Amino acid sequence: MTKARPHAFQKIPPRELIRRRHLPNVELITHHGKRVRFYDDLVKGKKVVINFMYAHCGKVCPPVIANLVRVQGLLRDRVGHDIFFYSITLKPEEDGPEELKNYAEMHGVGPGWLFLTGRPNDVELLRRALGFSYADPAEDADKSNHIGMLRFGNEPFLRWAACPGQAHAKWIATTILEEADFPARYGAK
Amino acid sequence: MYRTIFGEKVSRARWKQLLNAQKNRREIIKAGLSRRELFKMGLLSGAGYLVAKSGLSAWAAECGPGQCQLGCSPPTTPFLDPLPIMPVLPERTLADPGFDPPPQECPNNANNPATGLPFEGRGQFNGVLQPGTDCFQFFQRFPPEKFFISRMRENANFSLTSDPAIPDQTIWGFNQGGEDPLTDPAIFPAPTVVSRYQTPIVIRRFNDLPPQDQNGGFGVPETSTHLHNFHSGPESDGGPCRFFFRGQYYDYYYTMQQAGFDADSPPNGDIRESMSTLWYHDHRVDHTAENVYKGLAGFHLIFNQFDTGDESTGFHLPGHLNPDGTPKFDFDIPLFVADKLIDPGTGQICFDTFGLDGLVGDTFLVNGKIQPFFEVKKRRYRFRVLDGGPSRFYEIFVTNPDNPSQVIPFWVIANDGNLLPKPVQVTSFRLSVAERYDIIIDFNKIARDFGATRLWLENRLEQVNGRAPTDKILPAGQIQNALVELRIVGDPVADGSVDPATGPQFYALPSNSDNDPNAQPRITRTFRFERSNGQWAINGRFMDCNDIRFTVQRNSIEKWILLNNSGGWQHPIHNHLEEFQILSTNGVSTPNGSVERSRKDVVRLGFNDRRELFFRFRDFRNDYPMHCHNTIHEDHAMMVLWDVQDTGDNNTRP
Numbered sequence: 001m002t003k004a005r006p007h008a009f010q011k012i013p014p015r016e017l018i019r020r021r022h023l024p025n026v027e028l029i030t031h032h033g034k035r036v037r038f039y040d041d042l043v044k045g046k047k048v049v050i051n052f053m054y055a056h057c058g059k060v061c062p063p064v065i066a067n068l069v070r071v072q073g074l075l076r077d078r079v080g081h082d083i084f085f086y087s088i089t090l091k092p093e094e095d096g097p098e099e100l101k102n103y104a105e106m107h108g109v110g111p112g113w114l115f116l117t118g119r120p121n122d123v124e125l126l127r128r129a130l131g132f133s134y135a136d137p138a139e140d141a142d143k144s145n146h147i148g149m150l151r152f153g154n155e156p157f158l159r160w161a162a163c164p165g166q167a168h169a170k171w172i173a174t175t176i177l178e179e180a181d182f183p184a185r186y187g188a189k
Numbered sequence: 190m191y192r193t194i195f196g197e198k199v200s201r202a203r204w205k206q207l208l209n210a211q212k213n214r215r216e217i218i219k220a221g222l223s224r225r226e227l228f229k230m231g232l233l234s235g236a237g238y239l240v241a242k243s244g245l246s247a248w249a250a251e252c253g254p255g256q257c258q259l260g261c262s263p264p265t266t267p268f269l270d271p272l273p274i275m276p277v278l279p280e281r282t283l284a285d286p287g288f289d290p291p292p293q294e295c296p297n298n299a300n301n302p303a304t305g306l307p308f309e310g311r312g313q314f315n316g317v318l319q320p321g322t323d324c325f326q327f328f329q330r331f332p333p334e335k336f337f338i339s340r341m342r343e344n345a346n347f348s349l350t351s352d353p354a355i356p357d358q359t360i361w362g363f364n365q366g367g368e369d370p371l372t373d374p375a376i377f378p379a380p381t382v383v384s385r386y387q388t389p390i391v392i393r394r395f396n397d398l399p400p401q402d403q404n405g406g407f408g409v410p411e412t413s414t415h416l417h418n419f420h421s422g423p424e425s426d427g428g429p430c431r432f433f434f435r436g437q438y439y440d441y442y443y444t445m446q447q448a449g450f451d452a453d454s455p456p457n458g459d460i461r462e463s464m465s466t467l468w469y470h471d472h473r474v475d476h477t478a479e480n481v482y483k484g485l486a487g488f489h490l491i492f493n494q495f496d497t498g499d500e501s502t503g504f505h506l507p508g509h510l511n512p513d514g515t516p517k518f519d520f521d522i523p524l525f526v527a528d529k530l531i532d533p534g535t536g537q538i539c540f541d542t543f544g545l546d547g548l549v550g551d552t553f554l555v556n557g558k559i560q561p562f563f564e565v566k567k568r569r570y571r572f573r574v575l576d577g578g579p580s581r582f583y584e585i586f587v588t589n590p591d592n593p594s595q596v597i598p599f600w601v602i603a604n605d606g607n608l609l610p611k612p613v614q615v616t617s618f619r620l621s622v623a624e625r626y627d628i629i630i631d632f633n634k635i636a637r638d639f640g641a642t643r644l645w646l647e648n649r650l651e652q653v654n655g656r657a658p659t660d661k662i663l664p665a666g667q668i669q670n671a672l673v674e675l676r677i678v679g680d681p682v683a684d685g686s687v688d689p690a691t692g693p694q695f696y697a698l699p700s701n702s703d704n705d706p707n708a709q710p711r712i713t714r715t716f717r718f719e720r721s722n723g724q725w726a727i728n729g730r731f732m733d734c735n736d737i738r739f740t741v742q743r744n745s746i747e748k749w750i751l752l753n754n755s756g757g758w759q760h761p762i763h764n765h766l767e768e769f770q771i772l773s774t775n776g777v778s779t780p781n782g783s784v785e786r787s788r789k790d791v792v793r794l795g796f797n798d799r800r801e802l803f804f805r806f807r808d809f810r811n812d813y814p815m816h817c818h819n820t821i822h823e824d825h826a827m828m829v830l831w832d833v834q835d836t837g838d839n840n841t842r843p
Contacts, residue, residue, distance in 0.1 A: 009356050009536040010254050014406035017532070020255045022543050060722040131543035134723070135654050136757070147723030149545065149825065157401045159409060160542040161475045164724035164731045164826050171733040175475065178316060182411065183401035186306070186316075186434040 015158055022129050023155075026122035028088070031100035031115040038126060042114070043155050047083045047180040050151040051165055052132050054091040055103045060148040064165030065107050067172065068150070072110050074173035080112020083180055088126060090143050092117045131162070152176055157183035254534020257541050259653070262531035262552045265352045267560035268674045275487060275523065275556065277515045278337050278380040278392075279365055287338040287366060292391045292440045295324040296424075301436070310396070310433020311424060311440060315474070315734040316411070323424035323431070326809055327451070331389040331444040337382065338366030340395040341412055341485060342375035343403075349538075350559040356536040359405050360484040361398060377557050378525040378577075379487025382469065383515050386493040387457055389445050395438045407479040407540040410435050415472040416489055417623060418464055418606060418768060418790040420448045423811045426765055429474035429828065430734040445491070448767060452744040452807035453707070461696040462768075462788070465496050466523070466573040466606030466625045474734060474828075478548070478579045478820035479540050486577055488523045490516070495695070496608060504695055505687035506602070507571040507629065520570045520686065522563070524646070526620075526672055527554045527577040545723060547580030547655015547821045553648070555673045562674040567633035568684035571602070574646070578622035579820040582658040582759065582793075584650035585672070586617045586665065587630060589641040593666025597635060597644070600689035603627035604787035607768065608696055612689035613784050617649070621761035623818040624791045626784075629689050633681045645671040655821055657759035657796070698788065701770050701803040710748040710803070714739065715842050717752045718760050718794055718817065718827065725817065725827035728842055732816075732828035741806045742837025748772070749802045753794035760794045760822060765813035766833070769802040791818055806833055 012020075025039040036042055051068070053061040065087070072079050079085060089095035095103075100115035109115075117123070127133060132147045134140040148165040150172065163175050252261035283291055290297055296312030298320065307313075312323045345359045365380050367373030384390050398410035411434055415427035423431070425441045433439045444450070447458025454462075470486035471477055490498075497503035498510045498521065508521030528550030532539040541548060555561055576583055587597040600612040606625045618626050635641050647670050652658040663670060687693045700708045719726050730738070741747060749769070751762055768788045771779045775798060779785050792800055816828035829843065 010534045012255060012535055014404070015402075017255055017406055017535070017539075018542070021257060021541075129543075131541075131545055132723075135546055135656065145722060147545065148721075149723055151543070154401075158404055158406060159401055162543075162545065162825055163475070164726070166722075166724060167731040167826060168733050168736065171731075171735060174315070174735070182316065182434075186411065 015156070018158060018160070022131070024125055024129050026118060026126055028116040028118040028122070029097050031097050031104050033097045042084065042086060043153065045156050048086060048153045048155065049083065049176060050086045050088065050130060050153070051149070052090050052127060052146060053087050054089050054143065055095050055099050056091075057144065057146075059144050060146065060165070064148050064150075067165060067169050069107055069109060070169035071173045071176070072113060074169060075176065078180075079110060083112070083176065085113035086116055087113070088116045088123060090123070090127065090146055092120050092123045152179045154179050154183055159183055252533055255532065256534075257530050257532055257539035259530065259549055259551050261533050262529070262550070263354045263533050263536065265350055265354050265552065265559050267668055267671060268562040269351050270558045270561045272522075272561040272563035272673060273556045273558055274518045275376070275378050275381045276365060278339060278382045280335050281338050281366060283336055285338065285366075287368070287393060287395070288336065292333070292336070292393065292442070294328045304436035306434060306437055308437065309439060310437040311431070313431065313433060315430045316432065316434075325424060325442045326422040327444050328442060331446060333389045333391045333442060335384070335388055335390045337390065337392040338395070339363045339380065339392060340366065340375065340397045342370055342397045343399045344375045346374075347377065347557075349554065349557070352559070354536075355531065355559065358538055360538070361408055361480070362484040363394070363487060375484075377484030377486070379469070379485070381487060381523060382489040384443070384445055384489070384491050385514075386445050386447065386463060386491060390443050392441045392443075393438050394441060396433055396435050398435055400435070405537070407542050408483040409473060409476040409480060411473050411476070412480060412485060413472045414439070414441065414469055414485070416441070416443065416467060416469045417763075418467050419443060419489070420446070420462070420766065420808065422809045423813060426813065427469070427472050428765065428812070428814055429472050429477070429732075432473040448805070448807050450808055453805075459699060460493075461699050463493050463496065463608070463696060464491055464606050465603055465608060466490060466575070466627055468575055468577070468623075468625070470577075474732065475824050478824050479542060481577070481820060482529070482540050482548070482579055486525070488525065488573070488575070490523070490573075500686040504608070504693065505685065507569050507686040520568065521573075522570060523556070523573045523575070524673065525556050525575050525577050526583065528552065528581045529554060544655065544821060545825055547819045549581050549652050549655050553672050560671055560673065562676055564676045564678050565632050566679055567636055567677060567681040569629055569631045569633075569686045569688070571627060571629055573606070573625060573627050574620065575625045576620045576622050578818065580622060580655040581652055582650055583620040583648040584617050584662060585620060586647050586649055587635075588645045588647040588665050588671075589639055590643060590645055590666050590668070590671070591641065592639070593664070595639050595641075597639060597641075599631075600629040601626055601784045602629055602689065602695070604784050605768065605789045605791055607788040609784065609787050610697055611692055611694050613782060614689070615784065618784065619650070619793070621759075621791065621793045621818070622820065623761060623763055630675075631688075632675070632677050633684070636677050642677050644675045644677070646673050646675070647671050655819065656757060698770060698786070699805070701772060709746060711742060711745040711837065712839060713748040713750065713841060715750040715752065716815070716829070717754055718762065719754050720758065725822045725825050727827060727829045730829070731826035732830075734830070737812050737830045737832045739840040739843035740832045740834050740836070740838045743810060743833050743835050744807050745837060747804045747806065749804065751792060751794055751800050751802065753796065753798045756796045759796065760827070761791050761818040762794055762815065763791045763818040764815040766809060767804050767806050769804045772801040772803050774798060774800050810834060
């Protein structure tokens, strides 16, 4: 048998496939009140660290956010320069820009780290596309049990990974720098 | 404005469909339909989730171009292609240009002017050069006698099937060591490494993978090649933190001695620790799943004076050798089983780099082909069956598709590539990621007793997501569950192999008896495999290359208790350096004569299981991992590093 039968395969660039599957271009609002597009403004061409939280979350968010503050300290001025942190609320109906601004100030987050809210359907779409949902709907509905992972992306290099938000801050920082720097340092042509 | 799951604008019609789906779900909940009723209506999967049907789940995307999910791969015609047999990695001399500069005991970290990196990647830990580390242990005692080269590369013309539904693929693989990619392309599964005990070897592996942004959507061109279950120093083990970069090579040195050579069984180790069927695969921390899934894996077989590769000698296991000592693969056949997802738009194998649960494919490859066929003669064959992952569990039966109700027995002779004390007759076996079962099927007897002219190795275990199998056994004879079709041809032929029914004895198990003064654990350690807020943990902690969590005393015995505190997840747990014996499962001793009364390197943690393992840790020093071999769990930190030194610690819950 030969491959004579014509078959219409599409040549979709891999970067575009990742965008379609995982990086919807929904509109979000930052804790500074600015309207942004998730893909175009926050992810495209950037190195990013993404997690989900909500302001009144008392279980996994406090240790993860405290950990991320330590990670931000370890990464120094890289955050905001070429690495960006995004914390997206799971409860956009409760967490407006004002609440998120207070939350960010309370935790002493530095520049280069945005807290994000948006229309509930958009945020839900984003949560699922980014892989922060459970297969079991009952488990998934329990927001107090939400996924405490950090997602790392080096978007132009098609490189994505994730790490528990409660891992050691130093290891998280090391991992972020590998994801951010190794592709250009060791992986470029 | 209307948007889909991609955030794209959609028609008002599709938007209404999504709204309807939400409404339907609410109505199901409101109607209070029981799980049983939902199941009967076909709306609930065996695992208890609402099936991802459009019109039911608003978030279930339609299968279409760009989708990478279970059930969306293009259907293919089975049994079109013959089963490939992987070539044997050829031996090379040190005069080969690939050995310039030559292998050395301590890493060659001199700067390679062509790349600006050290020539060799050995001596780097988590990408950082650590001068003075990772010299080969026992190199002077067992100097290498045979040398091999293999290059990791992309292959953009790799055919999975002659079915035109699937185009040629771009994969990563290993080649046979040549420099020219046209004459010596990288392949999956990789060339089979064949070695013999007491003949030490060096394999130089080059990382010639493409740049990161040319990965086709997944794969990281930083690699560490683990020889799964071999007894080697960390500098040759290919652990998670010892990855190397494009443009570098890494010399892997294997003493080819059995465990115990510098402990209880000098000078060459304990013959009862001989291994037969191993595999090698990438192990780069955080990125193992995508790299192995992309093709960086193959078999490594070891022979000795008993498991000789020649059925006229030793244990008389099926097969013959070529004059150069390599297997003919006439009646001894490695089977690399892997499940894949294929994007229906591009026709390319796809991988979800955003998934956390595990990836379960709907397209079965055996030795790199989709559902191949294999012609067998009327005699006994040895098959070495490997689950290459990333996440699926299998229950493999021998099915007569022309009479699926027949229950066909066969023999297991090795668990995780280690010969059992004697063959065990079974009608199926459970296989989780990285496990290997060597089985013997007697096609002459089956043709005679069952009238079969063809047989399938069939996976009848239901699994609908990466978390665990449902443990439901599916009906026999379903073509989509066939892994390979074995076509019985010709008249009965000469068979010089041992009949497992005669009860041949292989290696006895090393003692683990409570009454044996030489089998007393120095310490018992407990490990709980768990998940909290979607984070995979061992004893509440996470993988960290810089955190070595406990120290085993070199040349001592330990008992490890592994716990799965979940009824929703299963984990195949793998430990490096030394294999183990399973003492008990949920308080019940491993029965004599069972396939688990064996030496193993992967233990399945079923729902809420408690399993006790017996280890001897011998010979080598320094750091190794234990981890879940559902490689998606592994990449998300379900791994612990430990150390071997001359003094051990007393940490019972590391």
